[in-house]
Amino acid sequence: MGKIGLLKHAAGSLFIQLLLSFLAILIPLISFFFFSFTLLKNHATDEVIKYNTLSMNKTIEKYENHFNQIRNIGLDLLLDEKLNTLNRSTLDYLNARSLMRSINSYLGHKDIALHNIFIYFKKSNFIISGDRGAGADEMFSQYYQSADYSPAFWAEQFSKSSSFSILPSSTFKEKTINQLTAKGRYMPVIVRNKFFPDYQVIIMLDLNKMLHEFHDSSQDQFLLLDAAGNPLAANNVNEQVESTLPAWESGKNDVKQNDIYYFNKVGSVTGIRYVKIVPDNLISAQISNINSILLTLLIVFAIISICAAWFFTKRFHNPVKNIMQSIQTLNAPSAVQSSIHEFNYINDQVRHLVQTNNTIDQANSRKNSLLSYYAFMNKIKNIKLKDQELYDFSIQEPYRLLLFRLQFTPSFFREIDADEGKASFFVREYIDSHLKTYVQTQTIQLEHDLILSLVIGNSIQEDIPAFLSSLKTVFDLDQRYWSVTIGVGSLYRNSSDLTRAYEQVQALLDYRKLGNVTQIITAAEPLPDWQAAMTxxxxxxxxxxxxxxxxxxxxxxxxxxxxxxxxxxxxxxxxxxxxxxxxxxxxxxxxxxxxxxxxxxxxxxxxxxxxxxxxxxxxxxxxxxxxxxxxxxxxxxxxARDNIIEFVMKYMEQHYQDDITLDILSDKLNISASYLSTYFKTKTGMNFIDYINNYRIDMAKSLLKGADLRIQDVATQVGYQNINSFNRMFKKISGVTPSEFRKQQYLIEG
Missing domain, CATH: 1.20.272 (Zinc Finger, Delta Prime; domain 3)
Incomplete structure (x- = not known):
């Protein structure tokens, strides 16, 4: 048998046939993999650009969140009540120490890149920080000296109108007797509030910590620019690149210039333009790495596929009878038909379940559609009952609730010949007529001063619909007689939310400010501070x-x-x-x-x-x-005090240094001690012992303010032989101990 015959015989063997069959299956897979490799290779540059864009967006999100936290910290400090007591020529040390503790509580946050916080008082030209208090000139010429920011610069910031300013980073140094010691490179942030023009908060951000925490790699070339394009901070960016930045195109986040990619984006909170600089050779290196990985995967996949084909061919080749039976079973029409039948059966059952579910949904929808518009309005009149069943109607379009509250002024009752109910009725009719010219609506009267409107439609997407502005203008014409508060609820789409919507607009009315003008209050209004007016x-x-x-x-x-x-x-x-x-x-x-x-x-x-x-x-x-x-x-x-009370008080004023009791006074007046006690309380509204203790403590305060006496001597002079009893009574009445009272007087008098 010749070589050709041997080849034909080998080709006809089961092993070769199976091997070729497996390879025939694997070749399309390998071809698909090769095609995918080619496609990925062609799009590798785009993918690398996307990767750098995503990396930059992640970094920007960290920066923006951080700056937002910084602004909130500054605003919180500006609202501190202790600031009023510190912006004066005489420093209140207790409140100053308390303010420093507040500052240090923020500086202790490990997740915020804070170095220090300064609160700058304009009137006193004084600064309190987390570690000291000093004059502004001393603070910025000795402890935080910078070539970029002089003391005069910081003083000029009080005249700026912006409430939040991020300044370029600078190196700050501390001036000692013999030398300047570098403290670090910090980025100053200034927070102001137009309602408190005498204070500003200066926050020093640790630039190195920000670069370490917010970037995937310390080698990133990153640049922060303000709205005018001036650098705020830079990392690994040389002056040549910084001076040849490209023009930024609106809507495009990556620009290529001089073989350098510039990825940029403007922060939504700060308005800072963040720029990530990636040289083209780095992107080429990344693409080369991707190509190498893909090629390696292709080779590995081909080798594994061929080995797997060889392995499975050997396994099928040995048990020839089982393979033949398997082939016969697989190739039999009935087997194929059986397989298809089972697949069709499963699909039929799933289709049946879906159809059944759709039938139920359609039935429910038809049931809900049977409800009329007027039946729905009858239900909405009972909306304030929390146990009311609301599921028996539906609203098919977006809706809002508007709740109007009328507050009648004294001028209404003096000048208008009508009661509140009648006036409210006319107001309700006007509101209903006005709203119906713009939207589908229903208006009902809940109480004599409460009117509720339901407005429906796609034209109410704004938080304050335009038709309310014209309504406010009309109401303001009669502000002499009443003030109107309009609560504008959120946009809802489900009728099941109706009770929640009503409770929301009810709560909004409590946000009204004191005044005659019509006020429109939405859910976007900040929650008021519900602290008690008096401590x-x-x-x-x-x-x-x-x-x-x-x-x-x-x-x-x-x-x-x-x-x-x-x-x-x-x-x-x-x-x-x-x-x-x-x-x-x-x-x-x-x-x-x-x-x-x-x-x-x-x-x-x-x-x-x-x-x-x-x-x-x-x-x-x-x-x-x-x-x-x-x-x-x-x-x-x-x-109208009588002779008994006059005698008692005069005796107290003359003998408060001595032991005074009810028995002594009652003997002098020839009445019983119990009667004198009751009589004194009835006439003065105060117990006898409380009155004399208050008088003695008042005298003690006068001595503590004036004479330089020991506290024990003061106690003796006002009738207290025991210093502990004097201290306890003084603190009970005055709220502070005698020594604390004397210190406060020293601070007040300077």
Whole structure:
């Protein structure tokens, strides 16, 4: 048999046939892999550019989030109440130390690249940082000296209008006696608030830490530019590249110039342009690495495929009968048909399940579509009942709820010949008529001062729809008679959210500010600060001075609290809560001093309710008139003291240094001690022992302010033989110990 015959015989063997069959299957796979390799190779440059773009976007996100945190820290510090006490010629050391602790609490955050925080006080030209307090000139010429930023530069920043400024990085040094010591390279950030023009927060960012934390590699060539294109910070960028930056094209994040790729993007928060610089040879090296990896994978895949084909061919070649039976089974038409039948059966069952589910959905949809528009409106009238079933109707388009609250002024009741209900009805009719010219709507009257509108349609996408502006203009024409608050709910699409939507607009009405103008409040409004208008200490101090008839002090506290409410842009409810608190304190004072409660009730009835005040002037007049009335009654009672009270008080003033008891005084007056105690409390509103203790502590304060006496000597002179008893009583009445009181006086007097 010749060579040709041997080749034909070998080619006809089962082993060769199986091997060729496996290879025939593998060749398309290898071809597909080779095609994929070629395609990836051609698009490798695009993929590398995408990779660098994604890497840059990730880095920018870290920078932007970090700068946003920095701005929030600066704004928090500007709202610190201690700043008012520090912007004066005399430094309040206690508040200064407390402020430094607040600064250090931020500096302790490991995830923020902070080096130091300065709070710059304009009036006193003084700076408090995390580690010291110093004059501005001393701080920036000695401790943080920079060739780029002089002390005059920082002072000029008070005149800038922007609330958030990021300045170019600079090297800062500390000046000692013999030399300048480099502190590091920092990026200054200035945070200002137009409502607090006398303060600014300067935050030093650790540039090296930012570069280490925010970049995938320390070798990245990265550049930060401000809106004018001036460099803010750079990493591994030489001056030649920095001076030959390309022109940035709008909407294009990568630019190639002089064999260098510039990936750039403008931050959405800061407006900084971030530039990542990648030389073309680096991209070529990356592409070469990708090509090498792909080629290696192709070769490995081909070798593994051939080995696998050889292995499986050997396994099938040995059990010839099993292979033949398997081939017969696989090639039999019935087997193929059986396989297809099972596949079709499974598909038929899945199709049946899908059709059944669709049938159920269609049935539900048909059921919901049977509900009429008027049935839906009957349900919406009961929206405020939380247990109301709302699933029996649907709204097919986007919708919002608008809740209107009318607050009638005293001028309405004096000048308008109509009651509140009738006026509200006409307002509801006008609102309904006005809204129907723009959108599909239904308006209902919930209470005499509450009107609810449901607006539906695709034209209400804006947070404040345009048709509300014209409505506000009309309402403002009658602000003499009423003020209107409009709560604009969020955009909803499901009728199941109707109860939540109503609760939301109800809550929005509580955000109204005190004033006559119409106010439109949306869910985007920041939540108000719900802190109480007065601290517990202020409330106690106000009550004490109110009970003693100290009108000047009481009115000064009220003026201060109202000023604080105005400064933090308080809501109307916060003003009303403060007025209600004053009413409670006055009532408590009348009860404790046994004053004429009927006269107080008559005054309150004549003045009306505090919540009828439509602006701050009216509310301030209401509070001042109430307090003036109350203190007049208190002072009248003080002036009406009888001979017994006059004798007791005169004796106390002459003998407060001695031991004074009820027994001693009752013997002098020829009455019982128990009767004198009850009589004194009834006439003065204060217990005998509390009165003498308060008098002695007042005398002690005078001695602590004036004479340079030891505290023990002061205690003896005001009738306390035990220094511990004196200290306890002094702190109970004054809130501080005698030594702390003396230190405060030294600070106040300079």
């Amino acid at each position: 517990g200490g202020q409330e106690q101090e106000l009550y004490t001075n109110l009970s003693s008839g100290n009108e000047e002090f009481v009115l000064r506290i009220v003026s201060k609290v109202l000023g604080q409410l105005e400064k933090k842009d308080a809501t109307a409810n916060q003003y009303y809560d403060f007025a209600d608190n004053i009413v409670q304190l006055v009532t408590k004072t009348f009860a404790s001093l046994h004053l004429d409660m009927q006269a107080l009730q008559s005054h309150l009835a004549l003045s009306g309710k505090a919540r009828s005040c439509s602006n701050q002037d009216e509310l301030q007049d209401y509070v001042v008139q109430l307090l003036t009335f109350a203190m007049a009654r208190v002072n009248e009672k003080k002036a």
